[in-house]
Amino acid sequence: MQRIVTRVAGEAGFYLAIAFFVVVTTFPFYWMLITSFKTNPDLYDVTNIPFWFNEAPTLEHFRYLFEQTLFARWLLNSLVIGLCVVAITLIAALPAGYSLARMTGRNGEALGIGIFLTYLVPPTLLFLPLSRIIANLGLQNSMWSLVLVYPTFTIPFCTWLLMGFFKALPPEIEEAAIVDGCSLFGAFVRMVIPLSLPAILTTVIFTFTLTLQEFVYALTFVSSSAQKPITLGVATDLVRGDIFFWGEIMAGALIASVPVAIAYNLLLDRFITGITGGAVK
Amino acid sequence: MATVSASNIVKRFDEVLAVNGISLAIPDGEFVVLLGPSGCGKTTFLRIICGLERQTSGDLVIDGNIVNDVPPRARGVAMMFQSYGLYPHYTVRNNIAFPLRTQRVSGTEIEKKVKWASRLLGIEFLLDRRPRQLSGGERQRVALARALVREPTALLLDEPLSNLDAKLRASARQEIKQFQRRVGVTTIYVTHDQVEAMALGDRIAVVDHGRIRQIGTPTEIYDEPADRFVATFVGAPPMNLLTHNGACLGFRPENFLPREMMRDGAVTEFWFRVDRYEYLGSERIAYGTIEGFDSTQFITAKLPARIAEESVRPGERHLFAVHRQDLRYFDHDGKRTRGH
Amino acid sequence: MVTIAEPGTKAASRFRYILDRRETLGAIFVAPAILYVLLLVGGPFLLAVYYSISAYTIYDPSWRFVGLVNFAQVIQNPVFLKTLGNTFLFTFGSQLLGLILGKFGAFLLMRPFAGRKIVRALIILPWAVPIALAAVAWEWMFDSLYSVINWSMIALGIIDRSDAPNWLGNPHLAMLCVIIVNAWRFFPFAIVIFLAGITSIPQDIIDAATVDGAGFWRRNYQIVLPLILPIVAVGLIFGIVFTFTDLSIVYLLTNGGPINATSVLAFQGFQVGIVSGDVSHGAAISLFMLPVLLVVVIIVLRFIRRREV
Numbered sequence: 036m037q038r039i040v041t042r043v044a045g046e047a048g049f050y051l052a053i054a055f056f057v058v059v060t061t062f063p064f065y066w067m068l069i070t071s072f073k074t075n076p077d078l079y080d081v082t083n084i085p086f087w088f089n090e091a092p093t094l095e096h097f098r099y100l101f102e103q104t105l106f107a108r109w110l111l112n113s114l115v116i117g118l119c120v121v122a123i124t125l126i127a128a129l130p131a132g133y134s135l136a137r138m139t140g141r142n143g144e145a146l147g148i149g150i151f152l153t154y155l156v157p158p159t160l161l162f163l164p165l166s167r168i169i170a171n172l173g174l175q176n177s178m179w180s181l182v183l184v185y186p187t188f189t190i191p192f193c194t195w196l197l198m199g200f201f202k203a204l205p206p207e208i209e210e211a212a213i214v215d216g217c218s219l220f221g222a223f224v225r226m227v228i229p230l231s232l233p234a235i236l237t238t239v240i241f242t243f244t245l246t247l248q249e250f251v252y253a254l255t256f257v258s259s260s261a262q263k264p265i266t267l268g269v270a271t272d273l274v275r276g277d278i279f280f281w282g283e284i285m286a287g288a289l290i291a292s293v294p295v296a297i298a299y300n301l302l303l304d305r306f307i308t309g310i311t312g313g314a315v316k
Numbered sequence: 317m318a319t320v321s322a323s324n325i326v327k328r329f330d331e332v333l334a335v336n337g338i339s340l341a342i343p344d345g346e347f348v349v350l351l352g353p354s355g356c357g358k359t360t361f362l363r364i365i366c367g368l369e370r371q372t373s374g375d376l377v378i379d380g381n382i383v384n385d386v387p388p389r390a391r392g393v394a395m396m397f398q399s400y401g402l403y404p405h406y407t408v409r410n411n412i413a414f415p416l417r418t419q420r421v422s423g424t425e426i427e428k429k430v431k432w433a434s435r436l437l438g439i440e441f442l443l444d445r446r447p448r449q450l451s452g453g454e455r456q457r458v459a460l461a462r463a464l465v466r467e468p469t470a471l472l473l474d475e476p477l478s479n480l481d482a483k484l485r486a487s488a489r490q491e492i493k494q495f496q497r498r499v500g501v502t503t504i505y506v507t508h509d510q511v512e513a514m515a516l517g518d519r520i521a522v523v524d525h526g527r528i529r530q531i532g533t534p535t536e537i538y539d540e541p542a543d544r545f546v547a548t549f550v551g552a553p554p555m556n557l558l559t560h561n562g563a564c565l566g567f568r569p570e571n572f573l574p575r576e577m578m579r580d581g582a583v584t585e586f587w588f589r590v591d592r593y594e595y596l597g598s599e600r601i602a603y604g605t606i607e608g609f610d611s612t613q614f615i616t617a618k619l620p621a622r623i624a625e626e627s628v629r630p631g632e633r634h635l636f637a638v639h640r641q642d643l644r645y646f647d648h649d650g651k652r653t654r655g656h
Numbered sequence: 657m658v659t660i661a662e663p664g665t666k667a668a669s670r671f672r673y674i675l676d677r678r679e680t681l682g683a684i685f686v687a688p689a690i691l692y693v694l695l696l697v698g699g700p701f702l703l704a705v706y707y708s709i710s711a712y713t714i715y716d717p718s719w720r721f722v723g724l725v726n727f728a729q730v731i732q733n734p735v736f737l738k739t740l741g742n743t744f745l746f747t748f749g750s751q752l753l754g755l756i757l758g759k760f761g762a763f764l765l766m767r768p769f770a771g772r773k774i775v776r777a778l779i780i781l782p783w784a785v786p787i788a789l790a791a792v793a794w795e796w797m798f799d800s801l802y803s804v805i806n807w808s809m810i811a812l813g814i815i816d817r818s819d820a821p822n823w824l825g826n827p828h829l830a831m832l833c834v835i836i837v838n839a840w841r842f843f844p845f846a847i848v849i850f851l852a853g854i855t856s857i858p859q860d861i862i863d864a865a866t867v868d869g870a871g872f873w874r875r876n877y878q879i880v881l882p883l884i885l886p887i888v889a890v891g892l893i894f895g896i897v898f899t900f901t902d903l904s905i906v907y908l909l910t911n912g913g914p915i916n917a918t919s920v921l922a923f924q925g926f927q928v929g930i931v932s933g934d935v936s937h938g939a940a941i942s943l944f945m946l947p948v949l950l951v952v953v954i955i956v957l958r959f960i961r962r963r964e965v
Binding site for chain 3: 049052053056057059060061063064066067070078079081085086126127128130131133134135137138139143146148150152153155156157158159160161162163164165166167168183184186187190191194218219220244247248250251254255266267269270279281284285288291292295296298299300303
């Protein structure tokens, strides 16, 4: 009898602990969700229970966001930035990852580690000189400055990810193609790329989410509202004077968060392999 | 089809000398087997021939042209890999057609050639499948068809049978030999399996530590081994070796028989003490020691199974003998010498 | 017989097949990435070093060399010293909290149970979602008037409405807030890293230890922990680097305040170098992050080398 009690208590404790973690991690997002659908009178009344709707939910904040703010523009900016950065990253990282995995031998290993280490150089060390370089290029206050700068961290990381993947690809297929009459470049285009599509897709989505998450460079280089990417726009541009439009801010944050959250969950395992590739195996 | 000749090929990987001066001339249409233990450099040498590796020094001549700096695609050789290297994203048809496509052969010509090669190997019915839908034996045929389809200057095979189970291996061996005869292509075949080497090769090159120890017909390799390495690497069980004053005396287990089974001819006699028997159906392998020689050296005798175990009992010494012409002598360096 | 590409003796084959050499094509393949990184990471890095020893401001873009004067001036500023202290407190406070939560969370998620995948997906959210957006949500939760945290505590009778804390307005609480938010952001990453480490241990080893009579704690601390240490170390290094150099949480939640209570190195560098335009002093402040980064990089390299041996 006592054993059963202990057992039940143990199980209850376990699920309680799980529940604690879930609440801690998700509450801010729940808070985003509920805030974005609440009417303003409901939001700004301390006597209301804040956890649920005291008045009927509303789409007012979303309507305002799309009609009265540059939110749609920010979405578009982020999309354009993301796509351009993805293109630049793929063009540089695909051949680089392959080269480091297959063609440069010992030097490749050192070079790969070197490239990976640049991923650890923080934006906050580089933003001052980069802002001067961008000013000299006439890109200040333009989202194109971000297209230029974001590959500095997406290329190293994706090169590293792709290198790991290419190393796991059996070399015999490329070698067979080479003996069958392909040039090295031909084997890369006709064998390696088609066989790596899953990894390339991962890289694409991952690069895109990285550009969405970035904040420091965007904050430093872009100050005109119409040029801001979505993360920066939502976080800094929905404040009018001293007044925070919490409903709109939370609605915007929610919209920007959802795709990133989904993408991350889909790619989590690959990401972990990439990030820990240096430590295990 | 062409001649392939290598002169003094050396390949060094950092500190490791993988190939240490191999010279080999292969006439048009010959089937040569490179036989050696794993890590002896035979596969590296094969990769040098097809151009996947660049030799550190030495010249490689295919069809009369020096090809040292010619990439694989311009050498016209075909290679069959250990795990076949089939293109997983192509159908069998496109796998076979691929070597022709890279040479910009016309579509109708490709169709004709693919049909020819797939009929040759009896795989017409597989043409629309993908490699992962094939069995091991089928994969091997597809790989062979792909290698043969463009009628290569030379066909290189790297342990092509090692992924097949033992039963399939014997028939696959037969097929490879048969196609090679029919097509007449110069063939270099790498294996560590002496049975494959003996069954397939017009000539066998025994390789060890990056060097060719001996090259010759299977009979020559077996009967006249050039040194102790070849003598003990080829043959199962290997040749018996008795060291005596630094030099070495060798004889094959099947030539080592009880004295009373020998009829005429000059023989050398030994007192043999059988330790145990291994019964293999058609024959019986006796393990034991020879008196007067170091007893840590196990000597084997291959006796016909019909000889009853009672006639040569374990633990008792028995007079055995070898015909004089079956004795082989090696000097203290392991090199073959002519006699005493 | 199919004609195969003409033999190589005809042409001056030295350059003809240059792209068929692994080393050559390999160098060409890796060049764009290396160039990009050299131009936009290596170059700016050297530029940052130069700024820090010159008298460069955006109003007076002279390249006058002044030596270590900027550093000397920076160190003498009491705000900077506070900032330096804050940075360490922020980094190690949040990493410690994050690691504890991470280890505990990983321990829970190790056991299979119904809905584990969904729980994992939910727990990963703080790390996945752009931190700037999450920080804004936290700012709203810490709101001086409408804080849901305060409301809950008042409703539970823990505090009184009159002395409800002003989370981001009180210097001590503000530091606590940024630490909590950063730990909240990083502990899912720690969980994932721990889990990856634990699942990479072959079950055989655990079983062998159990058969050999190792109890729960011994198994955990003498078998599991040493085996997952490299992977955890790499995760921790990432955490330290990204926290030590982070700007967004402090910028969005407290803007360094109140009265520099939450100012960290990256934030100071931003304020001085970008907002005030004093590039050289900003660069000098940012460069104080370098020694810590170097130590971390050396540790990374040692772990990578150990893997090779």
